[in-house]
Amino acid sequence: MARYALTVSYNGIRYSGFAKQKNLPTVQGILEESLQKIYGLPIRIKYASRTDAGAHALGQVISYDVKKGPEIDKIPDALNGLLPDDIRIISAREVSRDFSPSKDAKLKLYRYIVYEGKNLKPFLRGLCLFSRTRLDVDRMNSACRVLCGKHDFSSVVVKRDQKENTELSLERAGVMRCDSFPIDGEMRKPSFGDFVVFELEAQRFLYKMVRSICGLLIEVGERKLSVIDVVSIIRGEKKWRVRVLPPDGLYLVRINYGENLCFMR
Amino acid sequence: MARYALTVSYNGIRYSGFAKQKNLPTVQGILEESLQKIYGLPIRIKYASRTDAGAHALGQVISYDVKKGPEIDKIPDALNGLLPDDIRIISAREVSRDFSPSKDAKLKLYRYIVYEGKNLKPFLRGLCLFSRTRLDVDRMNSACRVLCGKHDFSSVVVKRDQKENTELSLERAGVMRCDSFPIDGEMRKPSFGDFVVFELEAQRFLYKMVRSICGLLIEVGERKLSVIDVVSIIRGEKKWRVRVLPPDGLYLVRINYGENLCFMR
Numbered sequence A, B: 001m002a003r004y005a006l007t008v009s010y011n012g013i014r015y016s017g018f019a020k021q022k023n024l025p026t027v028q029g030i031l032e033e034s035l036q037k038i039y040g041l042p043i044r045i046k047y048a049s050r051t052d053a054g055a056h057a058l059g060q061v062i063s064y065d066v067k068k069g070p071e072i073d074k075i076p077d078a079l080n081g082l083l084p085d086d087i088r089i090i091s092a093r094e095v096s097r098d099f100s101p102s103k104d105a106k107l108k109l110y111r112y113i114v115y116e117g118k119n120l121k122p123f124l125r126g127l128c129l130f131s132r133t134r135l136d137v138d139r140m141n142s143a144c145r146v147l148c149g150k151h152d153f154s155s156v157v158v159k160r161d162q163k164e165n166t167e168l169s170l171e172r173a174g175v176m177r178c179d180s181f182p183i184d185g186e187m188r189k190p191s192f193g194d195f196v197v198f199e200l201e202a203q204r205f206l207y208k209m210v211r212s213i214c215g216l217l218i219e220v221g222e223r224k225l226s227v228i229d230v231v232s233i234i235r236g237e238k239k240w241r242v243r244v245l246p247p248d249g250l251y252l253v254r255i256n257y258g259e260n261l262c263f264m265r
Helices: A027-039 A072-082 A137-147 A209-221 A227-234 B027-039 B072-082 B137-147 B209-221 B227-234
Strands: A002-010 A056-066 A087-095 A107-116 A129-131 A149-152 A167-178 A195-202 A250-256 B002-010 B056-066 B087-095 B107-116 B129-131 B149-152 B167-178 B195-202 B250-256
Touching: A002 A027, A002 A072, A027 A056, A027 A072, A027 A087, A072 A087, A107 A209, A137 A167, A137 A209, A137 A227, A167 A209, A195 A209, A209 A227, B002 B027, B002 B072, B027 B056, B027 B072, B027 B087, B072 B087, B107 B209, B137 B167, B137 B209, B137 B227, B167 B209, B195 B209, B209 B227
Parallel strands: A056 A250, A107 A129, B056 B250, B107 B129
Antiparallel strands: A002 A056, A002 A087, A107 A195, A107 A250, A149 A167, A167 A195, B002 B056, B002 B087, B107 B195, B107 B250, B149 B167, B167 B195
């Protein structure tokens, strides 16, 4: 028995999210169907991070166990030949038998993309949020500095479960302005352009947390909230009506498993 | 009676081309439906250029006549409110009663986008051609210099009609390499990156001519044809099996009507 881990990129527009659901098109469902064709038996995959309906991934990580089958180097091409072209296997490797794509994740990096303009460009349909308001990037970066570090994030998320541990450490948060469609590539320094890109990195995120933190940051960028408001909100001293941004602009960029096992794109 | 001209951008993925066809989704069909809602009567539009099923436009130009209705400044927002988000009205203006979007066009600029890489990125589905072969941009630009100017292009297109006048002047042709998704914006000098962008400009093009000229150029970039071969092909001395590239990578960028009436994006 061997355990394989694959890095997967997908355009979530056509899918009801990553995680399998009965009678709905999901990325996990399609992946498991294709794996079954290759191995000739049902394969159940594990994954690093559940992504919502309509959200995207550049570097989702999945794992599965098999007894025999094609060599690991052949897996990406074999799967890509079967998969629809909005799901691509980027890489494959053998991992230790105790590897867990979710539990072993040291850091997860998410990106959220906003396009500012008079009209959303038809080509960016489903791929970013559209804003007619000019966002103040410096102000949003000040708010990012407030949000970074260890906090109880319960005041900025939609609570699913009262018992959930809402304390966690946001390792990195930042907002950048770019002049071209910034799905991948390393983000550079804040500059000019009509695209505003949010990056958030943490070991774990709460339910729809990236989309609600970006919602909070956008209200700062729109000058509806001050940086001081953000301090009060995160401390639980001020109420904020949670604004969850649509999934269109959300990308799971990469999962970092530490020095020895880092799944980049 | 007034004649209005609108600049329209659309993502062609969901449409069977621009021109109206019975029982098929077309951009013209959708535009006329929305115009009918605004004016309360059937409106027939004229257009600058027919685009094929799956091809896109940044700056298609359409015109129509009306007796009365909303002010011209209100038309883009009113229409955009009714149109699906893969079709956007960029601008509107009143034009003279004898304006024809096709006949008055002085130059039409088309762009064709190729992405080079191991895998097509899922986000570029339907928006560019994917090539695993590294294309030689310098070589393609040498071929562009051969193709520019007045020629009988019958040897590089699919002939629809023996009587068609296949002599025309290709005013500009060039190939650029970019490092980010280059749908819009002015193209800069050839540089680095995984995107290869073709630009062709002429007053008129023959049936599927942009896609077949780019097919010819790609064979030059793949080193299947030499620049000398292109000279022989365009002179009709050497046969070439016309290679029409898929419509995914094709964009009608803008129509130039001369100094007094230039419809830019």
